[in-house]
Amino acid sequence: MKTRTECLKEYGSDYFINQMVAEGKLFRVDKGIFSEKEYVPELALLSYKYPNAIITMDTAFYLYGFTDEVPDVCTMETKREAAPISDKRVKQIFMPKELLGQGRTTMEYKGYDLQIFDRERMLIELVRYKSKLPFNYYKEILGNYRRILPQLNTEKIRNYAEAVPKSDKVIRTLRTEVY
Template sequence: MNCEKYKKVFDENNGIVKLSDFTGAGYHNTVIDRLIREGKVIKIRAGFYEWQYEDVISEAVIINKLYPDVIICMDSALYFYDYTERTPAAWHLAVNKNSTKSRFKIDYPKLKIYYIIEKYLKIGISETEFEGQVLSIYNQEKTICDIIRYEKKMDKEVFNKAIRTYATDSNKNVDRLIEYAKLMNIEKKTKLIMGMLL
């Protein structure tokens, strides 16, 4: 089978294609099955397929394509801001509390999903560029509020290092931190933890 014309559809979509995009390009959905049998394509979740290039497709591309609605949070955000030296074992991602849980059942990349209520989900969203992809990420202040909120579920060492590093960050915005803490009902706890360092 001449695969170049099919590969072109994948190339135009960063290597990951939605079935509707593939059929929209004029190809029958049974072609995907043939490409899978020939080892050219793998199914990454229902309705999404990845071309098997020699170079591995970036995790950021997969996240962006499959989950355009997620926001990088917690340990992953700490890593992006250099508030931790520990590389997270999974992508920590925030999503609307009402999102279907089954859509996050994939083998690769590893995901840790936080289901957040709407009023907290929209606070402090920023953007970052990673591996050529623009991804949504919580800003430093929202990230600090999140780890304070989930302190008991966090590794103590990671938590303490992140708090100390934020306190010495020249880009920190303490007014914004307190504003977010108020919105998230953790103002007292935030002032107590940060008060010793700021």
């Protein structure tokens, strides 16, 4: 994918960009975003369009295979000071910037890189937002986490748990419900 600015550098003008689009060599996939492939997955487009946002919660649980419930919107976290995302395809969660970088990783999805939190950080987010999630949904995801527990890095989980607000409650929930 490329921005309009990158296309202007490559092709020289809007006229030549439009000519490439007309010839089917370039595709306009969103406002100001072009691709050499006709179809770009929506998650890849959103991750590219909002490079400072990280995929989290329902969307991340789905991508990691912890649930088969397809989310209606892409849930993304940004730092608190970030401008609101006015895209109806995105549900934005604001996070203190010191927590935003913890557990950030890249996942390949249908040939595109997505910015997403790792599985260990998503376990912490699951516990933190437990009261805001439907009970059966929470239990489904928690059960899937229990199945892969030996594959997870417990040191990372401990560090993430100690860094979040109300860490005592998070650690207690991890001990009683996960381990």
